Amino acid sequence: xxxxxxxxxxxxxxxxxxxxxxFGFSEVMGRLYGTLLLSPEPLSLDDLMEQLQIxxxxxxxxxxxxxxxxxxREVWVRGERRKFYEAEPxxxxxxxxxxxxRERREVQxxxxxxxxxxxxxxxxxTELTAxxxxxxxxxxxxxxxxxxxxxxxxxxxxTVLGSEEMVDFEAVTKIEIG
Amino acid sequence: xxxxxxxxxxxxxxxxxxxxxxFGFSEVMGRLYGTLLLSPEPLSLDDLMEQLQIxxxxxxxxxxxxxxxxxxREVWVRGERRKFYEAEPxxxxxxxxxxxxRERREVQxxxxxxxxxxxxxxxxxTELTAxxxxxxxxxxxxxxxxxxxxxxxxxxxxTVLGSEEMVDFEAVTKIEIG
DNA sequence: ACCTTCATTCAAAACGTTCTGAACACAGGG
DNA sequence: CCCTGTGTTCAGAACGTTTTGAATGAAGGT
Numbered sequence: 001x002x003x004x005x006x007x008x009x010x011x012x013x014x015x016x017x018x019x020x021x022x023f024g025f026s027e028v029m030g031r032l033y034g035t036l037l038l039s040p041e042p043l044s045l046d047d048l049m050e051q052l053q054i055x056x057x058x059x060x061x062x063x064x065x066x067x068x069x070x071x072x073r074e075v076w077v078r079g080e081r082r083k084f085y086e087a088e089p090x091x092x093x094x095x096x097x098x099x100x101x102r103e104r105r106e107v108q109x110x111x112x113x114x115x116x117x118x119x120x121x122x123x124x125x126t127e128l129t130a131x132x133x134x135x136x137x138x139x140x141x142x143x144x145x146x147x148x149x150x151x152x153x154x155x156x157x158x159t160v161l162g163s164e165e166m167v168d169f170e171a172v173t174k175i176e177i178g
Numbered sequence: 179x180x181x182x183x184x185x186x187x188x189x190x191x192x193x194x195x196x197x198x199x200x201f202g203f204s205e206v207m208g209r210l211y212g213t214l215l216l217s218p219e220p221l222s223l224d225d226l227m228e229q230l231q232i233x234x235x236x237x238x239x240x241x242x243x244x245x246x247x248x249x250x251r252e253v254w255v256r257g258e259r260r261k262f263y264e265a266e267p268x269x270x271x272x273x274x275x276x277x278x279x280r281e282r283r284e285v286q287x288x289x290x291x292x293x294x295x296x297x298x299x300x301x302x303x304t305e306l307t308a309x310x311x312x313x314x315x316x317x318x319x320x321x322x323x324x325x326x327x328x329x330x331x332x333x334x335x336x337t338v339l340g341s342e343e344m345v346d347f348e349a350v351t352k353i354e355i356g
Numbered sequence: 357a358c359c360t361t362c363a364t365t366c367a368a369a370a371c372g373t374t375c376t377g378a379a380c381a382c383a384g385g386g
Numbered sequence: 387c388c389c390t391g392t393g394t395t396c397a398g399a400a401c402g403t404t405t406t407g408a409a410t411g412a413a414g415g416t
Contacts, residue, residue, distance in 0.1 A: 002310050004302030008295040008317055012324070015291055022202070022284065026374070040316045045393075055376045060394060062374095081384080082392065089320070091327040106200060113193055117186040124182030132180050138218045139186055142267070146190070149269040204404070223363070233406045238364060240404095259414070260362065 009038050013052075023098065025069075028054060028062045033071050033087055042075040042084035070097035100161050107154045114147045187216050191230075201276065203247075206232060206240045211249050214265035220253040222260045248275035278339050285332045292325045 013034035020030025035051055036043060043051075048059045063085055066072040071094050075084045088094055121140055128136055191212035198208025213229050214221060221229075226237045241263055244250040249272050255262045266272055299318055306314055 001313075002302060002306055004298050005306075005310060005313055005317065008299055008321070011291055011295060012321065015288060019288070024200070024202075028374080037320055038317060040313065056393080057377070057395075058375055064394090089323065091323060110193060110197070113189055117189060120182050121186055124180060128180055128183075132183060135179075135183055135218065139183065139216060142215055143186070143190065145267065145269060206404080234363080235365075235407070236405055242364090 029066055032062055036072055036087035042086040044082045044084050107150055110150050114143055117143050207244055210240055211265050220262035220264040222262050285328055288328050292321055295321050
């Protein structure tokens with residue numbers, strides 16, 4: 001294969017590995033995704049194993065993780081007994097899948113914990129000494145701030161997840177916050 | 179101290195530790211930040227060491243990291259020789275500091291790598307065999323998609339970073355993407 | 357100048373995470 | 387049925403990251 005193609009492949013795969021780490025996935029997942037993304041044909045586990053020089057076990061486990069996150073899918077190649085995979089090429093789809101599965105739950109539980117805290121504080125209010133009262137007010141204030149922050153995050157998340165039509169990034173001209 | 183106050187403190191500190199991991203920081207940084215956030219008075223390194231039951235060295239290093247990220251600041255307490263810290267209580271400020279320092283650079287370099295790739299591909303175009311030509315087109319297409327994605331990320335980032343007045347989360351009513 | 361108090365640094369240890377490779381399981385074909 | 391090709395699992399190894407604790411450094415007080 002031509003040097004330029006090889007170089008581009010390598011830097012893209014490396015970059016997606018980096019991106020994966022950044023999002024809290026393993027680097028190998030990103031590299032597998034990148035390799036599939038730059039392959040016109042679906043690839044078998046052996047292909048991936050060879051291209052990335054990693055063990056069969058690692059390919060197997062990481063590919064299943066990619067499937068769970070909707071970042072790759074199994075594809076049947078006629079006449080082949082082996083499994084073949086291809087990347088989900090729609091980035092927007094990938095983002096939505098990750099956000100809705102992970103960050104959404106994260107924000108949700110954070111909000112629950114904060115509500116619990118506020119409730120717990122209020123139900124203990126009468127039992128507090130004068131000194132504790134001061135701390136009580138301080139806590140309520142700070143936790144209110146945290147709640148506001150997470151509510152904002154939730155809103156932003158739901159907005160992004162709710163916009164189906166955003167498949168074409170080029171069409172995005174502006175985000176307005178007001 | 180009252181049980182409720184203690185319980186709330188603990189779950190909040192734990193939650194912020196979790197959040198810190200989520201953002202790619204160490205858990206201790208989040209816990210330190212949370213402890214400071216829930217303290218009406220600035221705290222010394224020894225205070226933090228005792229409250230979180232971690233070594234002095236760890237407190238020292240992690241606090242400097244927090245300072246670098248604009249999440250805490252040193253505070254002078256009169257009559258005290260020791261250093262005291264307080265948390266930056268403005269979440270929005272914290273977010274902006276992190277985004278502008280880290281994710282921004284990340285997106286920037288990703289875009290540069292992708293531009294380089296496209297350039298490299300085009301300058302090699304004439305030297306390619308017929309088979310490589312097909313791959314060339316495929317690569318260009320996929321890398322264009324990645325570019326669109328990162329350009330969107332950049333736009334979103336700059337929009338958020340550019341909106342100074344967003345200090346009050348409550349005022350945020352809607353994000354419009356169109 | 358010395359002593360004390362506090363902060364920082366860094367090498368080694370503890371810890372967690374990810375990868376490997378061999379063992380296992382499964383399916384189809386002969 | 388057994389054999390072969392394939393995918394999965396998991397214990398141990400390898401690796402990276404974070405913490406510790408002791409040594410070092412800095413600064414104030416006497």
